[in-house]
Amino acid sequence: MEAISEKAIRDSFVNCSKGEATRIRLPRDFADTAWGDLDFLGWTDPGAPLRALLVVPGDDGPLGVMLRRPEARRASALRSSMCRICLTGHASSGVTLFVAPLAGAAGRRGNSVGEYFCSDLACSLYLRGKRQPKMRLIRQEETLSLDERVDRAMTNLAAFTKRVRS
Ligand SMILES: [Zn+2]
Numbered sequence: 509m510e511a512i513s514e515k516a517i518r519d520s521f522v523n524c525s526k527g528e529a530t531r532i533r534l535p536r537d538f539a540d541t542a543w544g545d546l547d548f549l550g551w552t553d554p555g556a557p558l559r560a561l562l563v564v565p566g567d568d569g570p571l572g573v574m575l576r577r578p579e580a581r582r583a584s585a586l587r588s589s590m591c592r593i594c595l596t597g598h599a600s601s602g603v604t605l606f607v608a609p610l611a612g613a614a615g616r617r618g619n620s621v622g623e624y625f626c627s628d629l630a631c632s633l634y635l636r637g638k639r640q641p642k643m644r645l646i647r648q649e650e651t652l653s654l655d656e657r658v659d660r661a662m663t664n665l666a667a668f669t670k671r672v673r674s
Pocket residue numbers: 591592593594595596625626629630631634
């Protein structure tokens with residue numbers, strides 16, 4: 509993806525107030541972001557560990573979604589699970605159920621959508637083999653090319669952001 513400025517990121521969030529968007533902290537290493545390795549920017553707010561952010565490039569400019577991660581719970585009985593964006597298989601701690609308030613009035617009334625994503629939101633790096641899941645229990649042979657897997661991930665992500673905005 510192309511580099512995005514801090515201002516464009518703050519202006520991109522569709523499901524939080526302007527005040528909240530102002531208080532979001534960018535990734536600590538934002539200045540060194542390897543944009544060329546990323547299909548979207550995803551990070552945990554360094555000042556608020558239960559808040560995570562996604563910024564997805566698009567024809568109409570970047571689209572930002574604020575996510576909440578649940579409080580840490582006891583390890584689940586799930587032995588492995590799969591990210592719904594990049595379809596990487598992880599041990600249970602490698603995926604997290606993220607919850608996004610819906611955009612607009614529906615979100616202010618408390619409505620939200622949830623989905624399982626890579627806990628570190630580093631789908632782009634898993635797709636490129638630049639990061640490996642810890643203790644991966646399911647090994648899948650992928651016959652698709654990197655471009656095809658990126659297309660699939662971005663389609664999955666677009667379906668999620670559409671639900672947030674609907
Ligand atoms: Zn993922």
